[in-house]
Amino acid sequence: MPKRLDIRLLAPSGYAEDRAACQRAIERLVAAGHTVRGSEVVDRVALRFAGSDEQRAADINQLASPDHPLPDVAMAICGGYGAIALLDKLDYEGLKARFAEGRCVLVGHGDFTVIQCAMLARCGIGSLHGPMLVQDFGAGYLREGTWRHFWQTLEGPSMDVSWAVPEGIPAGRVEGTLWGGNLSALCSLVGTPYMPVVDDGILYIEETGEQAFRIERMLYELLLGGVLKNQRAILLGGLGGQRVSEYDNGYDIDHALERFSHACGLPMLRGLAFGHGQDKWTLPFGAKGVVELSNGHAVLSSHRYSHVGVTAGA
Structure with a gap:
């Protein structure tokens, strides 16, 4: 309760x-x-x-x-x-x-x-x-899942979520500072004093209603703007709403992400439910987190983030 x-x-x-x-x-x-x-x-x-x-x-x-x-x-x-x-x-x-x-x-x-x-x-x-x-x-x-996970995370002091990942993704562990959000909103801050400088970050990104080439272009904006420097991994949420035209010759969001993963050299993991989707998890912003991959599953966990049991700046 x-x-x-x-x-x-x-x-x-x-x-x-x-x-x-x-x-x-x-x-x-x-x-x-x-x-x-x-x-x-x-x-x-x-x-x-x-x-x-x-x-x-x-x-x-x-x-x-x-x-x-x-x-x-x-x-x-x-x-x-x-x-x-x-x-x-x-x-x-x-x-x-x-x-x-x-x-x-x-x-x-x-x-x-x-x-x-x-x-x-x-x-x-x-x-x-x-x-x-x-x-x-x-x-x-x-x-119900969105409601329940929000209260659980809000009351803290720890949270974790897990989801299935495609076969072939190797087991591993990444630690860093969790942060991110809507991709176009993040890009609007590149080069401003309002973009956090996050070292050893785990950046989570989502977007809605943007074409695949625009998603790729915005990701490049983060890369070329230095935002992805010193990031440990990128977690991807929903990126829906694309239409593949005749001009695209089959180019879609999967191609866009594959191309960008080679360019940025960072691990990129899809399937994190947050942001604009109907079902969403509540994620800490600006707190330490861990992503663990094993046996076809990813687990994201965090401790000592902003919740109602501590001050928001702790």
Whole structure:
């Protein structure tokens, strides 16, 4: 049974188009015994965004203010686009100081990736790459595995997931810092002070609705931009939504990944369920992790990440 938590909603990107899903999600969280605050962000609309840049940045900066209680969890309501416009407006020093004083876990995926990267790069604050209010907890059919794994990971202090891997992948073990998220969001930060410098990293990547050649091009952007330097491995989640045209001559996502694996020289492992898929695991962002391969299975585990039992910067 999850602990009773104080959950604050954030809307750093697009607005919540499905209001019924928002209400359904809030009701589920409350029924589970939690307090949900910040529901006013659900009703904000400014063009395609959930309010002005200043309003959306203020939601996050409120976490730095001693005038407001620090919640246990700060959860993004949905993704879309818009979080990158907030990065120059955030109070990183205030956030770093406040998160050092108390526990608060940031949660989201998709466009929220840029917030997670900036918080790690500028404040050293870890987070959880996990479900969001609208599409996950507000779905007409609540995915039990997603719900259960989120609470298990959130309460910590350890998590692990396992999945089958194709035959022929040799046994082995990789240790490093877990981080990553949406591929296009990561690429938008290349060359900026908001891209974390992660040594000995285990980078996880997912994307949706992008053609295979665009996936390959964005991967090259990370490689040529120096982001993949000192990474130990790349874990791939969903990369669906491609169409193979006559011009492609059979070139598809499998070819794109095979070509890139030769170029980057890093182990690349597919099958990690996170991000935009309906069923997803909650993954630590900015914490140490281990990937072990044996007998046709991969196991990803992590300890001492940001969860409700420790401060988010620990």
